[in-house]
Amino acid sequence: MTAGTSRARIVQFVLAALVALFALKAYELRNSIMMMHTSTRTRFPGFYVRTQPHELGAVRCRNVHGAYVPDARAYSVDPATQQAAQTTDSCEDVRISTLLGIAVISCDPGRVKWNAVMGPLDEPHKRGAVWVLDYKNASAEPYLLALEGFPDAHDFHPLGMSLLELSEKLARLFVVNHRAIGSTVEVADLQKVHGVWRARYVRTLYDTLGTHAANSIQALDRNEVLITNMHVAQKRTPALAYVARTLERLYGPHAKRFAHYLDDERHKKRVRTLESVVGGGWVAHVTFVDAAPASAEENLDTWSMGVEAHAVARRIPFANGIAITPGHRYVVTASTALPGVLLFPVQRWTEQGDPDWQDPAVLGQRIVVPTPFFADNVEVIPPKPAQRIRTNDPLAGAKVVAAGHPSLPDLTDMRHNIGSEEHRGASWAVEIEYTGTDTGDDAPFSADARLGGLPRGWRVRTLMQTDGRPYTYLGRRVEMPTSCGVAWDNTGEGLGTLIVTGLYSPAPLVCQGVYQ
Known part of the structure; x- marks a missing residue:
């Protein structure tokens, strides 16, 4: 064999390997590609929510509307007074606390003008709010959670949240805030006074690795959290010096020289696309102290004082929602670009029996469960007291619920036609559990039909599905376009x-009577 022939065969082998790798990646991303280019409005039902056995009664659904609360920096306008006011439009995340008996909901009606993830990037000075719903009261409406002590001049664009229960009347709330100058986390202590929950602002957290592209958050303790970061290249980029520090901490000292590429929209878009394919997102473990210098001005350096962070999981395509299973056995994250839910087993423990978050190998090999939509937020539902735990169930009887966007064209169409009842983005929320056997989904548009296969033993089953348009369900008008957050208390209590919740929805959807 001549040297030329040998080189030719090597080149052919390398090309064949590259083609095979490309084909494998294309197969992995086939759902993403389909959801990026096809509409689901003609294929989805007007409205579907999982039905229950007859003896459990009918499922009742309604949209909950918070009353207009005057706020000079709010985006919405109270039709009765024509004054700026907060309301429950465009809500991103929802977290339920069974102990506290409340759901907290993050809403930002100005998302149509300020969206640090998708754009546009106009009017960042307008702000959103967090709302509280006493969900165990079947007729309750949400009320605004006043953030006492939070500087009036500061931006507030709430996204992901987490609640740490301290007692039946005390809790700590963590809220991701997509400010104009950079993403931060707001920390507040909640207390129930005369039957109403109030919040006292504690401090703001910032870190070039921990909150660079923060999206969702999971509390571990009063001063310890996990935060998902979507990617390095953002639609809205912080000052170049901070981006350089992020690159250096993620990829080493030589990476910071490429920071200037992320200050140019043309390069940012290409890098963001690449990160979504190869996995540029990460999960950060963040610790902090309560005592921190207060700042009347928005200042990233001040907010970074007393904050420490490092990455505990990497290579996540568009890391989004995050939750943790009972006993802190698994960290669950949504991967929007994959799309799917990733389960990371905790495999390093301290002598006290806690996860050893300082160990670089604290999280093991991930389990990937695909979702039939671009997964946005997730929540873990603990097992019921008498529930039988299946052998080899990684979740030990818990379930994961996830919501997301089954069609990017429909989502984009709604974003460009806010107010239209025809141009709506579809919604889909599912329950993910380990059954040990192969069972299907009975929704009108089955998750099985879109996924085409799941890891053995796992089931993805629809909880709610709609084309996003208004619909009359059991005599009541309901609507839920562009779903992004979901929470579920499947107990009788x-x-x-x-x-x-819906990214551009007029109001959150609450369905009661969904027990199974």
Whole structure:
């Protein structure tokens, strides 16, 4: 064999390997590609929520509307007074606390003008709010959670949240805030006074690795959290010096020289696309102290004082929602670009029996469960007291609920036609569990039909599905376009309450009587 022939065969082998790798990646991303280019409005039902056995009664659904609360920096306008006011439009995340008996909901009606993830990037000075719903009261409406002590001049664009229960009347709330100058986390202590929950601002957290592209958050303790970061290249980029530090901490000292590429929209878009394919997102473990210098001005350096962070999981395509299973056995994250839910087993423990977050190998090999939509937020539902735990169930009887976007064209169409009842983005919320056997989904548009296969033993089953348009369900008008957050209390005490929020929805959807 001549040297030329040998080289030719090597080149052919390398090309064949590259083609095979490309084909494998294309196969992995086939759902993403389909959802990026096809509409689901003609294929989805007007409205579907999982039905229950007859003896459990009918499922009742309604949209919950918070009353207009005057706020000079709010985006919405109270039709009665024509004054700026907060309301429950465009809600991103929802978290339920069965102990506290409440759901907290993050809403930002100005998302149509300020969206640090998708754009546009106009009017960042307008702000959103967090709302509280006493969901165990079947007729309750949400009320605004006043953030006492939070500087009036500061931006507030709430996204992902987490609640740390301290007692039946005390809790700590963590809220991701997509400010104009960079993403931060707001920390507040909640207390129930005369039957109403109030919040006292504690401090703001910032870190070039921990909050660079923060999206969702999971509390571990009063001063310890996990935060998902979507990617390095953002639609809205912080000052170049901070981006350089992020690159250096993620990829080493030589990476910071490429920071200037992320200050140019043409390069940012290409890098963001690449990160979504190869996995540029990460999960950060963040610790902090309560005592921190207060700042009347928005200042990233001040907010970074007393904050430490490092990455505990990497290579996540568009890391989004995050939750943790009972006993802190698994960290669950949504991968929007994959799309799917990733389960990372905790495999390093301290002598005290806690996860050893300082160990670089604290999280093991991930389990990937695909979703039939671009997964946005997730929540973990603990097992019921008498529930039988299946052998080899990684979740030990818990379930994961996830919501997301089954069609990017429909989502984009709604974003460009806010107010239209025809141009709506579809919604989909599912329950993910380990059954040990292959069972299907009975929704009108089955998750099985879109996924085409799941890891053995796992089931993805629809909780709610709609084309996004208004619909009359059991005599009541309901709507839920562009679903992005979901929470569920499937107990009798919790009234079987399922709550779904929508990125551009006029109001959250609450369904009660969903027990199974």
